[in-house]
Amino acid sequence: MFDTWVLRRPAFFILPSIVIIVALLMSASSPALSLLSLPQILTKLKTFLPVSYFNTPTTAPLSTLSTTPSVSSTTTISQPPKMPKAPVYFFSHGGPDVQYNTTHPVYPILQSIGKEITQKVKPSAVVVFSAHWQPENVGPDEIHVNNAEKTDLIYDFYGFPPHFYKATFPSTGSPSLASHIISLLAKSNIRARGLSRGLDHGVFSGFNVAFPPASNPLAVPLVQVSLFNSENPQAHFLLGEAVQSLREQNIVIICTGMTVHNLRDMRLAFGQPQPMPYAVSFDNALKEAVEQPDAEKRKEEMARVLKRPDARQAHPWMDHLMPLYIAAGAAGGDRGRQTWTMHEASFAWAQYRFGELPEEK
Numbered sequence: 505m506f507d508t509w510v511l512r513r514p515a516f517f518i519l520p521s522i523v524i525i526v527a528l529l530m531s532a533s534s535p536a537l538s539l540l541s542l543p544q545i546l547t548k549l550k551t552f553l554p555v556s557y558f559n560t561p562t563t564a565p566l567s568t569l570s571t572t573p574s575v576s577s578t579t580t581i582s583q584p585p586k587m588p589k590a591p592v593y594f595f596s597h598g599g600p601d602v603q604y605n606t607t608h609p610v611y612p613i614l615q616s617i618g619k620e621i622t623q624k625v626k627p628s629a630v631v632v633f634s635a636h637w638q639p640e641n642v643g644p645d646e647i648h649v650n651n652a653e654k655t656d657l658i659y660d661f662y663g664f665p666p667h668f669y670k671a672t673f674p675s676t677g678s679p680s681l682a683s684h685i686i687s688l689l690a691k692s693n694i695r696a697r698g699l700s701r702g703l704d705h706g707v708f709s710g711f712n713v714a715f716p717p718a719s720n721p722l723a724v725p726l727v728q729v730s731l732f733n734s735e736n737p738q739a740h741f742l743l744g745e746a747v748q749s750l751r752e753q754n755i756v757i758i759c760t761g762m763t764v765h766n767l768r769d770m771r772l773a774f775g776q777p778q779p780m781p782y783a784v785s786f787d788n789a790l791k792e793a794v795e796q797p798d799a800e801k802r803k804e805e806m807a808r809v810l811k812r813p814d815a816r817q818a819h820p821w822m823d824h825l826m827p828l829y830i831a832a833g834a835a836g837g838d839r840g841r842q843t844w845t846m847h848e849a850s851f852a853w854a855q856y857r858f859g860e861l862p863e864e865k
């Protein structure tokens with residue numbers, strides 16, 4: 505668990521700084537995009553991007569054209585059925601131990617959400633926002649997008665057993681989807697840049713449970729996008745809104761964090777699963793706000809939840825909560841539902857889905 509992490513407090517501050525410096529050096533060594541001129545970038549984009557990323561009717565794939573009913577029919581021309589939008593998910597992902605603890609109650613839950621995604625939603629790609637990627641050394645208004653085709657893992661945790669640092673998670677990135685996301689963000693006046701980065705444990709720990717490579721592989725491109733380097737809920741909500749059109753291409757957006765996440769109180773709660781009072785009260789208040797069916801009201805209530813007296817206890821840092829605001833933004837008018845939760849010590853493990861599953865055929 506997190507125990508050793510918290511007990512070794514000095515390591516908590518010094519080791520992350522070292523890792524961040526190394527990560528920065530690594531990312532600085534691959535400024536691939538900046539070496540290309542704009543026309544080159546555009547050409548590259550066109551070759552990479554499936555047609556569906558641009559909604560230009562002139563380039564509609566032949567298959568769609570040939571199945572268009574002929575206009576000779578005298579009946580009124582009916583609109584084609586609206587493509588359902590892929591749902592948006594929020595995973596409470598737990599620590600790096602989640603993928604090894606098959607007896608933890610969240611384990612079968614994440615497994616079944618993973619199967620729901622691969623077997624019912626059948627996404628064309630997955631875009632993931634994790635609590636563990638806030639770009640460092642940039643202003644609070646810049647987003648980074650992983651545009652690597654081959655993505656390794658970042659073992660961004662300390663004091664765990666050696667085999668935790670050998671975890672794997674096979675995945676393939678998509679430079680074209682990354683570029684598309686950057687252009688969507690630009691349209692919403694969000695500064696974004698592509699770089700090559702590994703997946704952090706906010707992605708691979710939970711994904712190894714939801715999408716185990718052997719039994720339920722995520723066989724579609726996976727692109728990770730950072731949070732803002734801020735705790736601004738409004739900005740994160742707008743970030744989600746900026747990418748919501750991805751859902752129309754059946755791209756599933758997964759935001760990973762925790763609904764209550766207080767590492768400082770782990771020591772107090774040491775070995776006792778009984779929840780801290782705020783783990784229950786804050787998680788419940790959050791549920792009420794997120795499940796508010798009216799999108800405008802949901803936004804207001806989710807902002808109000810952060811002003812509760814228990815909010816800072818539930819999240820001494822807001823990094824694990826901001827992904828839920830991205831999910832709510834990406835949900836647009838679609839309502840959110842808590843599909844499961846558990847209050848455990850200084851944590852809450854709520855799982856959310858926004859939007860509907862496609863109807864079974």
Ligand SMILES: *[C@@H]1O[C@H](CO)[C@@H](O)[C@H](O)[C@H]1NC(C)=O
Nearest residue numbers: 505601605607608609777848
């Ligand atoms: C697995 O999770 C359960 C529930 O939190 C906990 O009681 C148990 O100690 C965990 N096991 C390990 C090996 O961490």
